[in-house]
Amino acid sequence: ADLPEHPALVRAAVRRGTHDLSVQAAMSLDEAQALILSGAALARRAIDDGADVLIPGEMGIGNTTPAAAITARLLNLDAAQVTGRGTGVDDARLAYKVTVIRAALERTPTTDPLEVLAQFGGFEIAAMLGVMLQAAAMRRAVILDGFVEGSAALIGVALAPHLRAYLFPAGQCAEIGHAAQLAHLHLTPMFHLNLRLGEGTGGVLAAPLLLGAAATLREMRTFAEAGVPGA
Template sequence: MMRELQNLIQSITPVNQAAIQRATERQTQLTKPTGALGDLEALSVRLAGVFGSERPAPQGAAVLVAAGDHGVAQDGVSAYPPEVTPAMVLNFLADTPAGPGGTAVNAIARTVGARVYVMDAGVNADLPIHPALHRAAVRRGTRNLREEAAMTPQETQTLILAGAALAREAIEAGADFIVPGEMGIGNTTPAAVITARLLELDAAAVTGRGTGVDDERLAHKVAVVQAALDRSNVTAPLDVLAEFGGYEIAAMLGMMLQTAALHRAVVLDGFVEGSAALVGVALCPALRDYLFPAGHCAERGHAAQLAHLGLKPMFDLGLRLGEGTGGVLALPLLRSAAATLREMQTFEEAGVPT
């Protein structure tokens, strides 16, 4: 299994620099003042590198929502009980008058034409048989990261490869944009521990309110994060993920690696996704250029993640829901950026004097 994961990582090649150069030159010739489209111009050039063309034409999109429970949730780090995780999975899959799924990400995905995939990455419940539920769980929730390693190395590798397989399925079905998403009560705690360790930051600098905890519970959450950091001194990326992470975080890492390996774009949602991205870029620096952060989320520590990755978010709407909602909201911006590079005429093509 480790060899399969190593092969996946090694299959990721840098984005196409020749296409980036051609796209950069084309941008300077389009019928507009240079820089007039702001960040859309930089996004379009980055997309050219991912898709290997100065006229990128990405269209299809999928959001892959991995759900998992966390042993640390029993320590009271969230405003909601762990039972919310399986209930939300059922909501992702529910039949509604508008279509499949009754969550925020379902509603937004329907609006922008993205397909929603749902994975049981380790939910602590008996989930019903459902044709749209992808089962990858190896255990009902992680162990308590404050007391012991959250996952074994084998479990971690299994979920990374399961996430990769789901991304591959979505891409084979036509997705050019993959939005990793997550659902798991308590999962901003493992994300904070991963971020603190990989970025060598204090617990308080990266631990936020998650589902909206009050000051007292936030202080407790910071203490839990610090206790986990004090418990283990691992620093290697996969060791950090196994020691402190979550099954859905491992699955999202696999989604990112596979998407990059197939030269598609990864649209990052928020803080929990960012923790998976930190592990991924530490394993494979080339992954970074396939990552497109959607919005700056309200969770403390997200800015530090993006700064470390050298990536600029597209908007700031104060989002902190998860599910991949921010990533799905970014899809029209990314499609529009590509369209300007692909479909706008140059001054010469349009016969406009310069």
């Protein structure tokens, strides 16, 4: 649906939703690149306004399906190994979800990161990828929250390996594919709270931990600096 005008709302969608990934490419390469650039523009604006840490988040129903397809392809895993229940579907719907993702994976053999994004990704995944890449380019930290965000990070690190150094994972979420993403990226989550929502919620919880750690490194004296005897 069309959302009402709001000064904080940026309209970047190229159309109303992606195509059915099980039968055709979710979007064109041009559309994927346009959305990456839109995400990058948002990141630049936030950083220009003083942001030190960016927390990409997403909202949507069904977007663990494209995230699982991206994860399966880039990690060379079967769909069942990375496909979870999303909003809590029953066994029958989970089995169907795996079937849909397998159909998408069988439809195209591509392993090129941008092509994988265009074939399987959601618009929000492309936009979050742009946020992450721009943040790394401007040397800003990214708190990585959740499975859908993780799929964008997999593409980002495949395109620009230096991005990994700017990623700070929040919690390992309940989606089974998230652990595989973090292992592939060699990232250790800050907590295990079995969160499922995504949408940046875990990232917001992790922000005080990251900021506190940074303050400790920046401001806390060593024993020698503090004059502790015997240090």
